Amino acid sequence: MTKEDCYLVGKLTKTHGLKGEMAIWLDVDYPEEYEDLESILVEMKGELIPYFVEEIQIRANKSIIKFEDIDTIEAAQKLINCDLYLPNDNLEELDDDQFYYHEIIGFSIVDETQGKLGTITAVYTAEAQDLIAMNYQNKEVLIPVSDEIVKTIDREKKELYTDLPAGLIEVYLDEDGTPDDADEEE
Structure with missing residues (x-):
């Protein structure tokens, strides 16, 4: 095994x-x-x-x-x-819109507004809020796990569908739209 x-x-x-x-x-x-x-x-x-x-x-x-x-x-x-x-x-069989955290690693995040964004790299669990870590433009973006944000899953396509809050992605980017650490690479 x-x-x-x-x-x-x-x-x-x-x-x-x-x-x-x-x-x-x-x-x-x-x-x-x-x-x-x-x-x-x-x-x-x-x-x-x-x-x-x-x-x-x-x-x-x-x-x-x-x-x-x-x-x-x-x-x-x-x-x-x-x-x-x-x-x-x-593991118990889940409903179609439910998932286990370990199974979504490597899935793509597809947002209702912004389309395909990046790949899930990890899921962090905490008492206050579980977070999905996504690689977006070589930067880790954290997405809160809630029914309002995480909508559905397509296991065949390996995609997780979201409705991200306005400005969430931009929090992780500089004013010019590049990842915060892009300046350090030059």
């Missing part, structure tokens, strides 16, 4: 105790949905290695995971900072 067939669930952050337990950071909307996890893929040196979950405790501030056959702090230390993945077919 390749990373393209999977989605990022989280990361092993540090050891917990002396018997192979590890703290896990879950980068998901509803961590409690992972309480019955039986196995997970751990990325090590670019490869996805399956591990069976012996026990998982989902907590608000720090979740703890214990894998089968990882019984010492030394064995657990080798997995620290490794990313965790699950196969895409574990």
Whole structure:
């Protein structure tokens, strides 16, 4: 199984105790949905290695995971900072106008007013506001994720349709319409 067939669930952050337990950071909307996890893929040196979950405790501030056959702090230390993945077919089917953040990386942004703008490079999640990062004229432009701005998606065309607020793109450009950092390149 390749990373393209999977989605990022989280990361092993540090050891917990002396018997192979590890703290896990879950980068998901509803961590409690992972309480019955039986196995997970751990990325090590670019490869996805399956591990069976012996026990998982989902907590608000720090979740703890214990894998089968990882019984010492030394064995657990080798997995620290490794990313965790699950196969895409574990994800629920979404409505046509919904999407998972990981699936839109590489999609084009097409605005109702301005047309095709740029390519999505990342999605940043924060408590206050999630943001879609778009490469526009070699400059990162951040687009707030809201129903008023992000309208629909076309998976076949790999396009995300938006209605950007007036002036949003211009905030990232100089007065002459070039990216803010264009002067530095000369």
